[in-house]
Amino acid sequence: xxxxxxxxxxxxxxxxxxxxxxxxxxxxxxxxxxxxxxxxxxxxxxxxxxxxxxxxxxxxxxxxxxxxxxxxxxxxxxxxxxxxxxxxxxxxxxxxxxxxxxxxxxxxxxxxxxxxxxxxxxxxxxxxxxxxxxxxxxxxxxxxxxxxxxxxxxxxxxxxxxxxxxxxxxxxxxxxxxxxxxxxxxxxxxxxxxxxxxxxxxxxxxxxxxxxxxxxxxxxxxxxxxxxxxxxxxxxxxxxxxxxxxxxxxxxxxxxxxxxxxxxxxxxxxxxxxxxxxxxxxxxxxxxxxxxxxxxxxxxxxxxxxxxxx
Amino acid sequence: xxxxxxxxxxxxxxxxxxxxxxxxxxxxxxxxxxxxxxxxxxxxxxxxxxxxxxxxxxxxxxxxxxxxxxxxxxxxxxxxxxxxxxxxxxxxxxxxxxxxxxxxxxxx
Numbered sequence: 001x002x003x004x005x006x007x008x009x010x011x012x013x014x015x016x017x018x019x020x021x022x023x024x025x026x027x028x029x030x031x032x033x034x035x036x037x038x039x040x041x042x043x044x045x046x047x048x049x050x051x052x053x054x055x056x057x058x059x060x061x062x063x064x065x066x067x068x069x070x071x072x073x074x075x076x077x078x079x080x081x082x083x084x085x086x087x088x089x090x091x092x093x094x095x096x097x098x099x100x101x102x103x104x105x106x107x108x109x110x111x112x113x114x115x116x117x118x119x120x121x122x123x124x125x126x127x128x129x130x131x132x133x134x135x136x137x138x139x140x141x142x143x144x145x146x147x148x149x150x151x152x153x154x155x156x157x158x159x160x161x162x163x164x165x166x167x168x169x170x171x172x173x174x175x176x177x178x179x180x181x182x183x184x185x186x187x188x189x190x191x192x193x194x195x196x197x198x199x200x201x202x203x204x205x206x207x208x209x210x211x212x213x214x215x216x217x218x219x220x221x222x223x224x225x226x227x228x229x230x231x232x233x234x235x236x237x238x239x240x241x242x243x244x245x246x247x248x249x250x251x252x253x254x255x256x257x258x259x260x261x262x263x264x265x266x267x268x269x270x271x272x273x274x275x276x277x278x279x280x281x282x283x284x285x286x287x288x289x290x291x292x293x294x295x296x297x298x299x300x301x302x303x304x305x306x307x308x309x310x
Numbered sequence: 311x312x313x314x315x316x317x318x319x320x321x322x323x324x325x326x327x328x329x330x331x332x333x334x335x336x337x338x339x340x341x342x343x344x345x346x347x348x349x350x351x352x353x354x355x356x357x358x359x360x361x362x363x364x365x366x367x368x369x370x371x372x373x374x375x376x377x378x379x380x381x382x383x384x385x386x387x388x389x390x391x392x393x394x395x396x397x398x399x400x401x402x403x404x405x406x407x408x409x410x411x412x413x414x415x416x417x418x
Contacts, residue, residue: 054316054349138345240382242375257343262336277337278327290375294382308344 030206031102031109032179033216034062035118035194037074037085041214041223044074051095053140057309060087061217064139064309067095079119079157079192088123090188098181099139100194101310103220103256105177106135109198110168116179117161117202118194122153127185129153134178135168139310141178143169148179153189161202176310218253220310225264226303234301239270239291250284251306258282259306270298282308317353324361374418381413 039061046058048070056064059072073088089096102108116131131148134141146166168175179196183189193205208216224232235245251259258280265273270293279286289300324331329339330350338346354360364372388410391402 050318052316052318054345055319138348240379242379258339258341260332260336260338260344260346274335276326280328280337280339307346310345 026203027206029195029197029203030208031105031114031196031198032062032100032194033220034060034213035100035196036205036207036213037063037087037192038210039214039217040074041217041221041228045071047071047091048093051093053138056099056139057221057307061221062100062309063087064099064101065089066097066099067091067093069093070096075190077157077190077192080159082193084192086190086192088188088190089183090123094186096183096186096189098191100179101139102177102179102196103310104174106168106171106175107173109133109166109177109196110135110171111165112198113163113165113200114196114198115161115163115200115202116148116194116196117159117205119157119159119192120151120153121155121157121190123155123188123190125185125187126155127153127183127187127189129189130182130184131162132180132182133164133166134180135170135175136178137175139176139178141176145180157192163200163202215253218251219256220308222251222253222255222259222304222306224303225305226266226301227264228303230303231266231301232303233287234266234299235271235289236297236299236301238296239294239298241270241291241294244288244290246286246288248284248286251282255282255306255308256310257308259308261285262305262307263287264303264305265300266302268300268302269293270295271300273300275300275302316349317356320349320353320358322361323350323353323358325363327363330360378417381416384413385410 037060040059041061042059044059048056048058048065048068051068056066058065065072069091070089070093071091073090075086075088076083077086089098129151132145133148134143134145136142148164149162151160195205197203233249235247239245261277261280263275270291271289272292275287275289277285277287291298321333326337329337332338332350338344338350341347388406391406394400395402
């Protein structure tokens with residue numbers, strides 16, 4: 001039999017713990033989703049076609065790019081003492097603007113001391129990056145840029161920590177907070193381990209498992225294309241030409257809003273390549289296809305993309 | 311910052327029962343919180359007109375498909391008359407013979 005431990009057993013240990021240690025190790029402190037750049041459901045590289053807020057999620061989950069001819073690329077590097085994934089922003093275009101939206105983040109950070117920390121390096125030259133916050137009901141925001149600060153990069157990894165306090169002029173529970181990183185010199189840069197936390201102290205980067213981070217990202221974008229891991233939706237059976245066959249499915253997690261849905265066809269016999277989605281909500285959808293042949297063992301198989309990003 | 315273009319990605323748009331079919335493969339819901347829906351509204355505000363859910367040709371094709379399905383189902387449900395006649399010599403009722411002929415005629 002083992003003696004149960006008592007408080008007195010921890011006396012020496014407790015004396016060695018300082019408040020900073022506790023804060024540094026506390027979980028669920030990072031308001032940024034995919035700040036470690038581990039989740040890339042759209043692919044490991046993508047290039048923006050046109051300037052603007054549309055079509056700006058091109059590769060890494062939850063990080064939007066604004067300027068045309070700007071490329072996001074997944075990379076890895078030893079940062080500090082850790083081998084980590086990084087986001088490289090490159091390309092010939094202007095407006096190298098990187099935005100991360102915190103859903104309903106207005107009430108979380110408006111008027112409070114918060115701290116942004118990240119590693120950054122410029123891949124070709126030293127440059128100046130401006131950091132801003134915006135608030136609003138869409139990614140573009142309506143508050144204008146609220147300056148957080150400016151950092152000057154080098155070609156080596158440097159950790160920056162900036163504490164700030166900005167106020168949303170229309171703070172409420174449904175407005176979003178946008179964090180924006182912009183290159184003023186339009187040079188390429190690379191960032192890693194981005195963390196935004198309440199308080200005026202930058203603590204250690206919060207590591208989350210890949211599965212946990214993926215689930216957080218899937219609230220905004222879910223890639224279930226058949227190429228990504230097999231056919232996830234489909235139908236097989238005896239059918240009559242002209243008749244429609246309906247099925248329902250659930251998303252892996254409840255989505256932020258009713259998503260846009262894109263069918264990813266793998267193969268179809270007796271059915272057209274595309275299906276029709278209907279009755280879509282935040283938890284799932286219904287889809288159907290109309291047979292173009294009659295007979296046994298007709299089928300359509302594929303997957304989908306659900307997009308409810310901000 | 312250069313001129314924004316948030317609708318250039320939309321090359322076609324047609325109405326659907328509960329939203330819009332954009333670029334022939336993306337179903338966009340009527341949800342104000344969905345950013346693609348906002349783009350569709352902006353695209354319409356620029357003077358573009360979404361196509362109807364079904365064109366005249368598609369409406370005709372759907373009607374024909376429904377006729378085909380109904381006719382094929384009727385023929386299948388009355389095939390036993392033909393089998394009975396072949397095996398026992400009992401005649402197929404005249405109204406059934408007439409209706410089967412009409413069903414065959416209707417199938418395209």
